Amino acid sequence: MSQSHTDVSDEARAGSGGQDVADVIATEACPLTEVLEHVAGKWSIGVLVAAAHGPVRFTELERSINGISRRMLTLTLRKLERDGLLHRTVHPTVPPKVEYALTDMARELHSTLTSLIDWAERHRGAIATARARYDRVN
Amino acid sequence: MSQSHTDVSDEARAGSGGQDVADVIATEACPLTEVLEHVAGKWSIGVLVAAAHGPVRFTELERSINGISRRMLTLTLRKLERDGLLHRTVHPTVPPKVEYALTDMARELHSTLTSLIDWAERHRGAIATARARYDRVN
DNA sequence: CTGCATCCAACGGGATACTG
DNA sequence: CAGTATCCCGTTGGATGCAG
Numbered sequence: 001m002s003q004s005h006t007d008v009s010d011e012a013r014a015g016s017g018g019q020d021v022a023d024v025i026a027t028e029a030c031p032l033t034e035v036l037e038h039v040a041g042k043w044s045i046g047v048l049v050a051a052a053h054g055p056v057r058f059t060e061l062e063r064s065i066n067g068i069s070r071r072m073l074t075l076t077l078r079k080l081e082r083d084g085l086l087h088r089t090v091h092p093t094v095p096p097k098v099e100y101a102l103t104d105m106a107r108e109l110h111s112t113l114t115s116l117i118d119w120a121e122r123h124r125g126a127i128a129t130a131r132a133r134y135d136r137v138n
Numbered sequence: 139m140s141q142s143h144t145d146v147s148d149e150a151r152a153g154s155g156g157q158d159v160a161d162v163i164a165t166e167a168c169p170l171t172e173v174l175e176h177v178a179g180k181w182s183i184g185v186l187v188a189a190a191h192g193p194v195r196f197t198e199l200e201r202s203i204n205g206i207s208r209r210m211l212t213l214t215l216r217k218l219e220r221d222g223l224l225h226r227t228v229h230p231t232v233p234p235k236v237e238y239a240l241t242d243m244a245r246e247l248h249s250t251l252t253s254l255i256d257w258a259e260r261h262r263g264a265i266a267t268a269r270a271r272y273d274r275v276n
Numbered sequence: 277c278t279g280c281a282t283c284c285a286a287c288g289g290g291a292t293a294c295t296g
Numbered sequence: 297c298a299g300t301a302t303c304c305c306g307t308t309g310g311a312t313g314c315a316g
Contacts, residue, residue, distance in 0.1 A: 280313105295299080
């Protein structure tokens with residue numbers, strides 16, 4: 001099952017484990033995919049980044065994340081909270097006030113997310129072009 | 139962070155300056171989400187990483203990515219190719235031989251993907267724990 | 277203000293079978 | 297070897313309304 005270590009020329013290795021990334025994918029695809037899917041929701045990254053600079057209230061998130069519905073915000077928030085990425089604080093006041101903050105675990109992810117977004121920003125023009133060309137041919 | 143914005147057909151959104159990431163999310167959620175979703179498929183990251191060390195054949199990918207179906211491999215491959223992340227080379231031989239390789243754009247993404255996977259590896263235990271606890275309470 | 281409930285459409289994705 | 301073609305169902309996610 002494990003594919004031989006064909007020359008892995010440039011690439012960075014999985015830092016902590018010392019294993020080859022391809023092997024990790026190959027032998028642990030399920031758990032990895034499983035975890036990755038929690039960050040993979042349509043709005044998860046947006047929420048994670050929007051909450052990165054400190055405790056944020058529900059309505060703030062709703063306003064800052066363009067296009068999200070109340071329902072999806074709630075679902076995304078619950079999902080992230082369940083996975084231990086967000087901490088939810090309820091202030092028993094009237095009107096109610098709820099604040100969401102990243103956990104340490106989620107904060108560790110921040111730079112990676114930033115890289116991802118940065119990459120997307122830099123290449124979305126090229127991606128759109130590539131797609132247009134592909135569609136024109138096919 | 140200023141994008142080249144090589145104005146492509148379907149969009150008329152305005153560009154942004156180099157602001158805070160949260161602002162980018164806030165004001166450009168749509169295009170960003172749009173791009174991010176191409177990498178967000180259940181198998182996309184697996185394919186991208188599995189193809190990182192050089193040209194890979196269809197069957198190699200099928201074997202190395204645990205649990206993927208032929209159909210999903212094809213769909214994922216097409217999607218990534220369409221977005222300009224994969225290059226597909228067909229060798230007109232018998233039997234047919236098709237090789238997939240990352241484009242430069244995709245190669246730039248590699249270290250970020252590695253970070254993501256590494257993070258997932260490091261925290262999946264904690265995530266599982268958090269989830270179990272959450273479910274026990276609710 | 278912060279949600280939850282319900283309905284419903286669209287899409288993703290698995291299983292299986294067939295083909296150049 | 298490298299796909300395509302169907303069928304089919306579970307999930308995602310949008311819209312709207314109600315509630316603590």
